[in-house]
Amino acid sequence: MNSVVGQPISRVDGPAKVTGHAIYAAEFNLRNMVHAALVHSTIAHGRIDQLDTRDAEQEPGVLAVISHLNAERLPYEPLEKRPPVDPKAGEQLHVFQGPEILFVGQPIAVVIAETVEQARTAAALVQVAYHEQVATTEVRHDRAQPPTEASSKAGRGGGSRGDAEKAFAKAPVKVDMWCSHDREHHNAVEPHATIAEWFGDHLTLYDKSQWVDNVRSEIAHVFGMPAENIRVVSPFVGGAFGSALRTWPHVTIAALAARQVGRAVRLELTRRELYVSVGYRPRTEQHMQLGAEADGRLVAIIQDAVAPTSVYEEYAERTADPVLRTYSCPNVQARYRLAPVNANTPCPMRAPGIATGVMALEIAMDELADGLGMDPIELRLRNYAENDEAKGVPWSSKALRECYQTAADRFLWSRRSAPPRSMRNGRLLIGYGMATAFYPAERAPASVQAILYANDTAVVRTASSDMGPGTYTAMTQLAADTLGLPIERVHFELGDTEMPKAPVHGGSMTLASVGTAVVDACKALMANLPAGEMAEGHGARLRRAGLESLTATGHSEPGDEANKYSSAGFGAVFAEVWVDPDFGTVRVPRIVGAYDVGRVINPKIARSQCLGGMVGGIGMALMEQAEWDARLGRVMNANLAEYLVPVNADVTDLDVTFVRSSDEIFNPLGAKGLAEIALCGVAPAIANAVYHATGKRVRHLPIMPEKLLVD
Ligand code: MOS
Numbered sequence: 001m002n003s004v005v006g007q008p009i010s011r012v013d014g015p016a017k018v019t020g021h022a023i024y025a026a027e028f029n030l031r032n033m034v035h036a037a038l039v040h041s042t043i044a045h046g047r048i049d050q051l052d053t054r055d056a057e058q059e060p061g062v063l064a065v066i067s068h069l070n071a072e073r074l075p076y077e078p079l080e081k082r083p084p085v086d087p088k089a090g091e092q093l094h095v096f097q098g099p100e101i102l103f104v105g106q107p108i109a110v111v112i113a114e115t116v117e118q119a120r121t122a123a124a125l126v127q128v129a130y131h132e133q134v135a136t137t138e139v140r141h142d143r144a145q146p147p148t149e150a151s152s153k154a155g156r157g158g159g160s161r162g163d164a165e166k167a168f169a170k171a172p173v174k175v176d177m178w179c180s181h182d183r184e185h186h187n188a189v190e191p192h193a194t195i196a197e198w199f200g201d202h203l204t205l206y207d208k209s210q211w212v213d214n215v216r217s218e219i220a221h222v223f224g225m226p227a228e229n230i231r232v233v234s235p236f237v238g239g240a241f242g243s244a245l246r247t248w249p250h251v252t253i254a255a256l257a258a259r260q261v262g263r264a265v266r267l268e269l270t271r272r273e274l275y276v277s278v279g280y281r282p283r284t285e286q287h288m289q290l291g292a293e294a295d296g297r298l299v300a301i302i303q304d305a306v307a308p309t310s311v312y313e314e315y316a317e318r319t320a321d322p323v324l325r326t327y328s329c330p331n332v333q334a335r336y337r338l339a340p341v342n343a344n345t346p347c348p349m350r351a352p353g354i355a356t357g358v359m360a361l362e363i364a365m366d367e368l369a370d371g372l373g374m375d376p377i378e379l380r381l382r383n384y385a386e387n388d389e390a391k392g393v394p395w396s397s398k399a400l401r402e403c404y405q406t407a408a409d410r411f412l413w414s415r416r417s418a419p420p421r422s423m424r425n426g427r428l429l430i431g432y433g434m435a436t437a438f439y440p441a442e443r444a445p446a447s448v449q450a451i452l453y454a455n456d457t458a459v460v461r462t463a464s465s466d467m468g469p470g471t472y473t474a475m476t477q478l479a480a481d482t483l484g485l486p487i488e489r490v491h492f493e494l495g496d497t498e499m500p501k502a503p504v505h506g507g508s509m510t511l512a513s514v515g516t517a518v519v520d521a522c523k524a525l526m527a528n529l530p531a532g533e534m535a536e537g538h539g540a541r542l543r544r545a546g547l548e549s550l551t552a553t554g555h556s557e558p559g560d561e562a563n564k565y566s567s568a569g570f571g572a573v574f575a576e577v578w579v580d581p582d583f584g585t586v587r588v589p590r591i592v593g594a595y596d597v598g599r600v601i602n603p604k605i606a607r608s609q610c611l612g613g614m615v616g617g618i619g620m621a622l623m624e625q626a627e628w629d630a631r632l633g634r635v636m637n638a639n640l641a642e643y644l645v646p647v648n649a650d651v652t653d654l655d656v657t658f659v660r661s662s663d664e665i666f667n668p669l670g671a672k673g674l675a676e677i678a679l680c681g682v683a684p685a686i687a688n689a690v691y692h693a694t695g696k697r698v699r700h701l702p703i704m705p706e707k708l709l710v711d
Contacts, residue, residue, distance in 0.1 A: 008604030026193035037119035039109035044135035044633030061118035067109035071096035075224035090313035105276025147337035162331030168300035171291025179699035190238025193268035196258035218247035242348035275638035279347025317353025324390035351676035362435035362684035388566030396565035396665035399596035407594035420695035431693025437571030437681030444503035445557035456539035465505035470605035482522035508673035521554025584705030598672035617682020
């Protein structure tokens with residue numbers, strides 16, 4: 001039989017998705033289901049003085065209006081072991097437990113009605129009077145309120161080696177700059193939604209989630225109930241990019257409302273509500289200093305990153321990681337500081353912190369190459385990190401040189417004329433830019449159940465998720481090969497707490513973690529298969545042994561290799577831009593990326609991942625920007641008309657190559673994981689190309705036309 005691992009198989013869940021048979025959280029149509037609509041605070045800080053729900057309650061179809069005045073008191077038991085996607089310091093928002101207001105958009109009431117229109121109409125009639133207090137809506141750098149180091153509990157801080165300040169002071173060549181990117185929102189196609197239904201003291205939640213086990217454990221703690229009494233179902237996720245990692249307040253609200261009205265309650269967030277009800281990538285400002293010898297060797301890297309968090313939680317990112325680990329440099333100092341503001345808590349968004357840190361580092365490296373008069377690739381090769389100098393251990397595999405070479409060849413980098421503003425096509429300025437991509441590879445414990453049936457089919461299941469990267473497909477391929485069955489005979493299931501525990505579907509960990517457990521489970525099945533004749537099928541052996549089915553479980557978790565080695569995906573990204581000097585508009589006619597992600601299980605879907613990352617990178621570089629009104633503490637463009645994301649017309653030629661690589665030290669599959677690395681490096685490659693085209697360095701992304709027009 002032909003092996004399917006490594007083959008460009010189309011998505012096994014594709015037909016269900018395009019025919020509408022795939023059911024998303026908001027689409028479960030339960031009997032007797034009613035609908036919820038939220039009322040939000042319109043002030044950034046203060047307390048509710050009066051809340052008048054009488055008009056809302058009079059509306060047709062309304063069953064209840066729940067607020068802090070009449071909501072049940074929820075225990076909100078502390079989560080002793082917080083999941084890795086939750087902030088480690090602070091307390092999650094306690095919904096409807098008191099009159100305090102901490103940010104604009106905080107849910108202050110929920111209306112439950114027979115139809116969603118009735119609920120939303122009534123929600124608009126809830127009258128609120130506030131006692132307003134002064135709000136902090138911006139990160140301030142003045143003495144009154146300086147940002148502070150993330151508390152040790154929050155983790156993810158900075159790090160250092162050598163004496164970076166001293167080395168920087170003495171360095172003959174220097175770069176010293178500030179750069180930033182604006183707040184970004186995930187804006188997945190599918191809005192967040194939860195349907196809650198109680199059966200006595202048992203609760204079922206249909207939720208948009210990247211981690212059903214986490215929803216179960218958080219809701220168990222919020223309600224003070226046994227986790228076994230909660231089932232969370234999430235078979236399909238219409239994009240998430242990190243926004244569905246955590247359990248957000250609206251999930252609690254749906255469960256609370258369903259208990260209070262004794263019906264199944266459906267709560268679907270509107271596009272506008274997504275800007276205040278789930279997190280976002282925080283605007284991050286970074287002071288970057290590079291010191292180098294005249295030959296380009298780095299002697300010092302200093303980073304000082306500042307980001308906002310909420311006033312109730314300390315959300316911290318790994319912004320320091322790329323600075324500490326991408327290049328060889330004896331003296332490195334990375335700081336990460338936070339400032340609480342009256343806003344909802346930020347959260348991971350595709351390559352959280354890493355994409356941000358890569359951006360600052362790679363723009364700074366471009367400035368250094370420019371200052372040295374050195375080719376940007378040559379500068380990176382001179383500082384190639386043979387080991388992970390932050391951890392002081394070797395990489396389990398690294399083929400970054402091959403990435404630079406492959407991407408440069410495919411891009412025809414040799415055609416670049418080095419001086420800025422030296423390439424033109426008619427009146428358009430042409431620029432070539434490049435950047436290194438980096439994303440740490442990690443694994444987490446995963447369990448899988450595999451069942452073989454006497455009719456020669458198999459079901460493989462685990463409580464993982466597939467928000468779009470192709471988990472259903474890759475896992476089916478791994479199971480089919482291990483079981484020696486055609487791919488059509490293997491059915492992979494996920495997204496249900498009834499299934500064996502899987503790690504968070506995030507951090508690019510799913511393939512390496514869950515995939516390894518899938519192979520383990522299928523191997524265990526094969527080992528237990530009754531003996532039979534040569535060429536006798538599995539089903540025939542089961543039937544002869546009088547078995548209808550055979551079940552096995554598999555498990556995987558990281559081993560000692562995580563201490564002896566450091567693992568990461570690597571890549572090189574090249575971008576061409578065309579800039580209109582009169583209008584400041586930037587087009588990206590092509591992006592070329594070459595990646596070392598270990599073994600590729602499905603080249604078609606892996607390529608799709610990278611295409612998506614490149615499109616996201618175009619957004620980060622040129623368009624995506626939540627416009628924050630600091631007077632009011634709110635996003636002004638909380639919609640898809642004014643918050644710009646790339647559309648087909650913005651995307652032209654995207655070229656993806658995977659260099660030969662397999663990392664069996666990292667895991668038996670040889671796969672390092674692929675998702676988030678695809679976003680890393682794209683925005684700085686574009687920003688560097690814009691500099692090359694125009695001679696104008698824009699360090700504050702996105703590069704909107706006006707930034708290129710103003711001197
Ligand atoms: Mo990703 S930000 O780990 O979903």
